[in-house]
Amino acid sequence: AQKVTQAQTEISVVEKEDVTLDCVYETRDTTYYLFWYKQPPSGELVFLIRRNSFDEQNEISGRYSWNFQKSTSSFNFTITASQVVDSAVYFCALIGNQFYFGTGTSLTVIP
Amino acid sequence: GAGVSQSPRYKVAKRGQDVALRCDPISGHVSLFWYQQALGQGPEFLTYFQNEAQLDKSGLPSDRFFAERPEGSVSTLKIQRTQQEDSAVYLCASRGGHTEAFFGQGTRLTVV
Numbered sequence: 001a002q003k004v005t006q007a008q009t010e011i012s013v014v015e016k017e018d019v020t021l022d023c024v025y026e027t028r029d030t031t032y033y034l035f036w037y038k039q040p041p042s043g044e045l046v047f048l049i050r051r052n053s054f055d056e057q058n059e060i061s062g063r064y065s066w067n068f069q070k071s072t073s074s075f076n077f078t079i080t081a082s083q084v085v086d087s088a089v090y091f092c093a094l095i096g097n098q099f100y101f102g103t104g105t106s107l108t109v110i111p
Numbered sequence: 112g113a114g115v116s117q118s119p120r121y122k123v124a125k126r127g128q129d130v131a132l133r134c135d136p137i138s139g140h141v142s143l144f145w146y147q148q149a150l151g152q153g154p155e156f157l158t159y160f161q162n163e164a165q166l167d168k169s170g171l172p173s174d175r176f177f178a179e180r181p182e183g184s185v186s187t188l189k190i191q192r193t194q195q196e197d198s199a200v201y202l203c204a205s206r207g208g209h210t211e212a213f214f215g216q217g218t219r220l221t222v223v
Contacts, residue, residue: 006153035211035212037214042216043200043216043217043219044214044215044216044217045154045202045204045214046214047211047212047213047214050210050211091153091154095212097159097166097167098144098156098159098167098170099144099146099154099156099204099212100156101146101153101154101155102153103152103153104152104153
C-alpha cells in the first residue's frame with residue numbers, strides 16, 4: 001500500500017523564522033518518486049521538488065531545502081527565513097501508478 | 112497554452128443536474144489524472160489516462176462519475192445527477208514521462 005502522512009495540520013510562524021514541514025511515506029516499491037507541492041489560496045498546485053528513491057542527496061534551492069532519509073521513510077521540507085508569501089498549504093506526494101497525496105500542512109506566516 | 116487549463120473555473124449546479132468538466136493538458140503529455148479535493152483535504156485520486164486509455168478508474172466514487180479522453184488529449188469528467196457531497200474542487204494534472212505532474216487551477220463545483 002502507498003501512503004503519505006503529514007502529521008502537522010497547521011503551523012504558524014512569525015516572519016523570518018525557519019519552519020520544517022514533515023512528511024512520512026509508505027511504499028513497497030523499490031523505485032519511487034516523492035514530490036512537494038504548494039497550494040496557495042488561488043488553488044493551483046505548484047510543483048516545488050521531485051526526488052527519486054535512489055537519490056538521497058539533500059537539496060537546497062534558495063530558502064527551500066529538502067531532507068530525504070530513506071531509512072526513516074521521510075522527506076521533510078524546510079523553509080528558511082519564512083516570508084508572508086510562503087503562506088499556503090503544502091502537500092507531500094508519492095507516485096506509484098498515481099499520485100498519493102498527504103492531507104497537507106497549512107502554513108501561516110505572520111508578519 | 113503552456114500549462115494545464117481547466118474549465119469552467121467555477122460551476123454551481125442544482126442537485127440532480129449533470130455537469131461536465133473539461134481539462135486541456137500540456138501538449139504531448141501522455142498521462143492525465145483527475146483528482147477531487149474536498150475543503151481542507153488533500154487531493155484524492157479519481158482516475159488516470161495514458162493517452163486515450165483509461166488505465167485506472169478505481170477512485171471514481173460512484174457510477175455517476177465518468178471520464179473520457181477520446182483522442183488522448185482533452186479530457187472530460189462528467190458527473191451525472193449531482194449530489195451535495197460532490198461539491199469539491201476537481202483538479203486535473205498532466206505528466207510527461209518521469210517528471211512532475213502539472214496541475215490546472217481546478218474547477219470548483221458547488222451543488223446546491
